[in-house]
Amino acid sequence: MAGHGCRVRPGRNLSALYAEFVTGDKRTALYEEHLAAGAKMVPFAGYLMPIEYPTGIVAEHRAVRAGMGMFDLSHMGELVVAGPGSLEAVDRLVTNQVSNLEMWQARYTPLCRDDGGIIDDVLVYRFPDHIMLVVNASNIEKDEAWLRDRLGQGPVLRNVSDDVSLIAVQGPRASEFVQRLSPADISSIAYYHFIDGEVAGVPCVISRTGYTGEDGLELYMERPERARELWRSLADAGRDEGLIPVGLGARDTLRLEAGLALYGNDISDQTTPLEASLGWTVKLQNREFTGSDVLARQRDQGVGRKLMAFSMIDRSIPRPHYRVYLDGKEIGEVTSGSFSPTFNKGIGLAYIEAEQAKVGKAVDIEIRGHRHPAEIVKKPIYSRPG
Amino acid sequence: MEGEARRYARTHEWILMEDGQAAVGISEYAVQELGDIVYLELPESGRTVKAGESLGEIESVKAVSDFYAPVSGEVLEVNPALQDKPELINESPLTDGWIVKLQIENPDELESLMTREAYDAFVAEQT
Numbered sequence: 001m002a003g004h005g006c007r008v009r010p011g012r013n014l015s016a017l018y019a020e021f022v023t024g025d026k027r028t029a030l031y032e033e034h035l036a037a038g039a040k041m042v043p044f045a046g047y048l049m050p051i052e053y054p055t056g057i058v059a060e061h062r063a064v065r066a067g068m069g070m071f072d073l074s075h076m077g078e079l080v081v082a083g084p085g086s087l088e089a090v091d092r093l094v095t096n097q098v099s100n101l102e103m104w105q106a107r108y109t110p111l112c113r114d115d116g117g118i119i120d121d122v123l124v125y126r127f128p129d130h131i132m133l134v135v136n137a138s139n140i141e142k143d144e145a146w147l148r149d150r151l152g153q154g155p156v157l158r159n160v161s162d163d164v165s166l167i168a169v170q171g172p173r174a175s176e177f178v179q180r181l182s183p184a185d186i187s188s189i190a191y192y193h194f195i196d197g198e199v200a201g202v203p204c205v206i207s208r209t210g211y212t213g214e215d216g217l218e219l220y221m222e223r224p225e226r227a228r229e230l231w232r233s234l235a236d237a238g239r240d241e242g243l244i245p246v247g248l249g250a251r252d253t254l255r256l257e258a259g260l261a262l263y264g265n266d267i268s269d270q271t272t273p274l275e276a277s278l279g280w281t282v283k284l285q286n287r288e289f290t291g292s293d294v295l296a297r298q299r300d301q302g303v304g305r306k307l308m309a310f311s312m313i314d315r316s317i318p319r320p321h322y323r324v325y326l327d328g329k330e331i332g333e334v335t336s337g338s339f340s341p342t343f344n345k346g347i348g349l350a351y352i353e354a355e356q357a358k359v360g361k362a363v364d365i366e367i368r369g370h371r372h373p374a375e376i377v378k379k380p381i382y383s384r385p386g
Numbered sequence: 387m388e389g390e391a392r393r394y395a396r397t398h399e400w401i402l403m404e405d406g407q408a409a410v411g412i413s414e415y416a417v418q419e420l421g422d423i424v425y426l427e428l429p430e431s432g433r434t435v436k437a438g439e440s441l442g443e444i445e446s447v448k449a450v451s452d453f454y455a456p457v458s459g460e461v462l463e464v465n466p467a468l469q470d471k472p473e474l475i476n477e478s479p480l481t482d483g484w485i486v487k488l489q490i491e492n493p494d495e496l497e498s499l500m501t502r503e504a505y506d507a508f509v510a511e512q513t
Contacts, residue, residue, distance in 0.1 A: 368443070
């Protein structure tokens with residue numbers, strides 16, 4: 001056997017002592033927990049992260065859909081903006097409207113350049129006295145530099161990424177499980193809202209957000225030893241309840257089924273939110289923000305290509321950069337592709353020429369020299385019941 | 387060759403003679419490295435291969451790998467159970483998860499493959 005394409009590097013035997021020295025990669029507070037659990041570690045955005053545990057990607061994915069799973073997402077970045085005019089200053093930089101956020105409410109939004117290209121997709125959290133932007137691990141430095149340059153006088157920005165750990169508990173049973181470990185009224189936290197609370201005695205921000213297409217919570221906390229304490233408490237309490245740790249491999253298959261974009265694959269500075277089927281996050285009415293004039297023009301004139309979901313007809317697996325064909329003519333390119341454990345087939349996202357970007361259209365995906373039939377389908381491919 | 391006469395290639399395939407035919411699959415180490423197998427590109431019966439030539443592709447959620455003929459021969463049969471259940475290779479890489487059966491050209495080629503003991507040592511060096 002020889003690997004090619006997206007090869008997994010077996011890193012599980014790297015001693016904790018010299019991991020960072022050898023690879024130069026950072027570790028989250030929970031690194032040792034993952035090693036102890038037998039995780040396969042891979043470098044991701046400058047961190048050594050668990051791609052899967054001995055359970056395996058497919059079983060980890062199914063556990064989240066059927067019950068619950070917990071994720072270490074501490075590699076993500078957190079940027080805090082505070083001071084006079086912060087909310088308005090942030091509002092002028094993002095495509096979605098955040099000036100009307102309630103306190104304790106969060107919103108998903110692209111952050112665009114002047115030309116409408118996406119710098120990152122972020123979550124904006126409005127606290128009573130500050131704003132927290134949660135950003136992709138791969139973009140932390142880029143986003144910080146951009147915001148420092150564009151926020152203007154008044155708001156002060158702090159990068160607290162290295163101080164904040166993030167544990168997600170996702171799945172239909174996640175809320176009820178976390179409730180048992182928290183004095184707070186978890187069920188009263190509405191979707192895309194959050195509270196300052198406590199889980200298993202560890203103070204944390206409890207947010208009803210996630211990247212899986214399931215109900216679930218994301219827990220933000222400071223101090224690495226408290227993050228370890230919380231992870232272990234969740235693991236202990238969850239052991240007989242079927243709670244398992246879930247790696248980045250299943251995180252990817254879960255978000256792909258849910259039709260959620262991944263920066264670097266589906267969105268980048270070469271794509272606008274309108275092309276990426278994120279039009280719902282672009283609020284142009286009575287607002288001006290970086291990129292708004294370009295996006296307004298694009299909304300009027302229409303886009304040249306659209307990000308569409310597709311599903312394979314046979315059992316083959318599409319991968320990023322594979323070409324999409326219609327009657328022998330190239331009409332697009334795959335940006336994300338993988339096996340879907342829920343539907344037991346290959347699924348993906350691809351940019352398709354606007355004219356051909358229609359749900360129901362039969363296309364071919366060229367997979368390592370052979371064309372396999374697929375169908376453009378409505379996004380998201382998976383929606384949770386109820 | 388008698389007893390547990392399985393031999394291993396440096397590319398992590400195993401081969402086992404049974405009633406004059408050779409069953410070929412991949413080792414537990416290969417399966418562990420790949421993760422959950424979800425798709426296979428397998429050869430047709432009748433295809434002839436030289437030792438070291440690619441027989442097809444084994445695809446897991448995160449990686450795609452070629453798998454190679456450990457010896458020269460002709461493909462007699464492809465494991466029909468893998469069509470609907472590629473994960474059988476993960477569950478049972480050495481028995482139920484066999485991948486192809488070959489009519490081998492030259493039994494001498496088996497001698498240059500590793501015994502289990504040698505293969506285990508080889509794997510230990512990789513990690």
